[in-house]
Amino acid sequence: GAGLYYNTEKFYIGFSAPRFLENSIDFNSLSGVLSKETPHVYFMTGLLWEISESAKLQPQILLKYTQNTPPNADLNLSLILVEKITLGATYRIGGSIETGKGESVDILFAFQATEQLLLGFSYDITLSELKNHSSGSIEALIRYCLVSSKGRDVVNPRFF
Secondary structure (H helix, E strand, O other), rough: EEEEEEEEOOOOEEEEEEOOOEEOOOOOOOOOOEEOOOOEEEEEEEEEEEEOOOOEEEEEEEEEOOOOOOEEEEEEEEEEEEOOOEEOOOOOOOOOOOOOOEEEEEEEEEEEOOOEEEEEEEEEEOOHHHHHHOEEEEEEEEEEEEEOOOOOOOOOOOOO
């Protein structure tokens, strides 16, 4: 695989293909079940837009492609208030093309409790045929940023 990534303080863009070749991972050829890894291609971009001193808007897009599957994309929009509170929503396109509704809508909330500790919560509302079997999912997030002995945060370029 390979990928390219570029970022500034307020923008990022990336492209990757983790696997170029199709790979059979079937362990028992007599079972009639054939498992294989297929090539995937990803494109992501996002930016941070200051709309006031205390509010920032953060749109992000993740496009995913795999041969012989429906198109898939995550469209995310977050509002960051006073560098402490993040409110957001994500719309996931995918699932069945027949319904035309997409796969899910997610509601996001995060709170920067301390300089190092972020607490987050999201609720996924299923729109695809899976909604007949699942009312959605809830996720909780705890992110702790390490500080080096020199007092600098360990940096992840995906987070502005």
